[in-house]
Amino acid sequence: MNLLDQIKEKAKAKAKTIVLPEGTEERTLRAVPILIKEKIANPILLGDPKAVKGLADSLGVDLSGAEIINPAEAPFFKDFVQDFYEMRKDKGMTPEKAETLMADPLYFGSMMVKSGKADGEVAGAENTTGDVLRPALQIIKTAPGISSVSGAFIMIVPNCEFGDNGVFVFADCAVTPNPTAEQMAEFAAASVSTAVNLCGIKEPKIGMLSFSTKGSASHELVDKVAKATEIAKTRFPDLQVDGEFQADAALVPKVGASKAPGSPVAGYCNILIFPDLQAGNIGYKLVQRLAKAEAIGPILQGIAKPVNDLSRGCSVEDIVNVVAMTAVRA
Numbered sequence: 001m002n003l004l005d006q007i008k009e010k011a012k013a014k015a016k017t018i019v020l021p022e023g024t025e026e027r028t029l030r031a032v033p034i035l036i037k038e039k040i041a042n043p044i045l046l047g048d049p050k051a052v053k054g055l056a057d058s059l060g061v062d063l064s065g066a067e068i069i070n071p072a073e074a075p076f077f078k079d080f081v082q083d084f085y086e087m088r089k090d091k092g093m094t095p096e097k098a099e100t101l102m103a104d105p106l107y108f109g110s111m112m113v114k115s116g117k118a119d120g121e122v123a124g125a126e127n128t129t130g131d132v133l134r135p136a137l138q139i140i141k142t143a144p145g146i147s148s149v150s151g152a153f154i155m156i157v158p159n160c161e162f163g164d165n166g167v168f169v170f171a172d173c174a175v176t177p178n179p180t181a182e183q184m185a186e187f188a189a190a191s192v193s194t195a196v197n198l199c200g201i202k203e204p205k206i207g208m209l210s211f212s213t214k215g216s217a218s219h220e221l222v223d224k225v226a227k228a229t230e231i232a233k234t235r236f237p238d239l240q241v242d243g244e245f246q247a248d249a250a251l252v253p254k255v256g257a258s259k260a261p262g263s264p265v266a267g268y269c270n271i272l273i274f275p276d277l278q279a280g281n282i283g284y285k286l287v288q289r290l291a292k293a294e295a296i297g298p299i300l301q302g303i304a305k306p307v308n309d310l311s312r313g314c315s316v317e318d319i320v321n322v323v324a325m326t327a328v329r330a
């Protein structure tokens with residue numbers, strides 16, 4: 001059974017409820033009957049039921065079995081507004097603003113997860129990552145002991161001898177534009193949990209990426225990655241992590257042995273931690289498009305309850321996969 005099928009099987013066993021705030025988005029609607037038929041999750045669509053059903057009918061999509069909730073008309077809407085106001089009043093929130101924001105499906109969806117009315121949330125087929133993440137970060141917040149959320153992609157590269165038989169975790173590809181060395185170290189630790197729990201990778205090996213390998217270049221950007229490597233080794237002594245590495249030194253055994261002799265992971269990395277979001281986001285999209293890799297994510301790591309974003313370029317199948325992943329983590 002391939003990795004995606006394994007994840008779907010795990011999701012089926014959990015039968016979780018996943019809220020999909022983009023209830024009038026075509027690919028999301030097309031994903032719903034697949035989720036129901038394959039019993040991957042119980043989906044809740046947000047939006048005006050008339051508009052949601054109208055679009056579904058025009059697309060020939062059967063929504064039987066899916067719950068549809070119009071945020072402003074939900075019986076618990078006022079409670080959500082009050083809770084959100086209490087949560088944010090020290091940050092300048094007013095009752096009026098809380099009411100307006102809670103009518104937005106992305107805020108309402110995060111509140112459903114926070115309150116336990118849904119086990120997880122998936123959005124981002126039509127909204128930007130920033131708009132999906134902001135309510136999640138404000139309402140659901142980070143898991144205990146974690147200060148920064150990151151976004152990982154599971155990359156399944158066809159015909160690839162590197163990584164874990166072509167399976168990799170890439171991070172951060174979605175959240176923090178310019179992480180500090182401390183944040184990069186946290187992303188490395190969080191990615192191990194994604195690699196082990198979602199990908200079944202038995203020996204996670206982390207490469208901290210740069211344009212330099214073990215001091216081959218001198219620059220403050222390289223210093224940040226070297227520092228992140230040291231912090232990761234000190235703060236998380238069980239991790240198999242090394243750097244700074246160029247991508248070839250991280251991935252290719254021969255190059256790793258020649259550029260970073262003696263490194264326990266050079267040439268064998270299956271988790272790649274990027275030095276900033278430009279590199280991470282560009283890197284995953286290049287591998288996805290040029291190597292025809294399956295890119296599943298971004299999977300939000302370090303958040304207290306599972307919320308996952310989608311790329312606006314996602315397919316119906318991508319939505320089904322990310323919902324399955326979300327259900328497994330719920």
Ligand SMILES: CC(C)(COP(=O)(O)OP(=O)(O)OC[C@H]1O[C@@H](n2cnc3c(N)ncnc32)[C@H](O)[C@@H]1OP(=O)(O)O)[C@@H](O)C(=O)NCCC(=O)NCCS
Nearest residue numbers: 129130133134137138142147148149173174175176177281
């Ligand atoms: C993540 C992001 C949305 C943060 O939003 P923002 O509105 O610019 O930032 P703010 O600094 O006001 O943060 C909003 C809240 O999120 C929290 N936050 C921001 N980044 C965080 C992170 N990495 N981890 C945990 N919390 C974070 C802040 O602490 C703040 O919480 P508070 O309001 O309770 O104090 C923003 O950094 C972003 O847009 N990132 C890039 C996303 C993107 O375009 N990715 C590429 C495509 S996938």
Ligand SMILES: CC(=O)OP(=O)(O)O
Nearest residue numbers: 174298310311312313
């Ligand atoms: C993850 C990502 O890059 O999302 P989008 O393509 O929607 O910007």
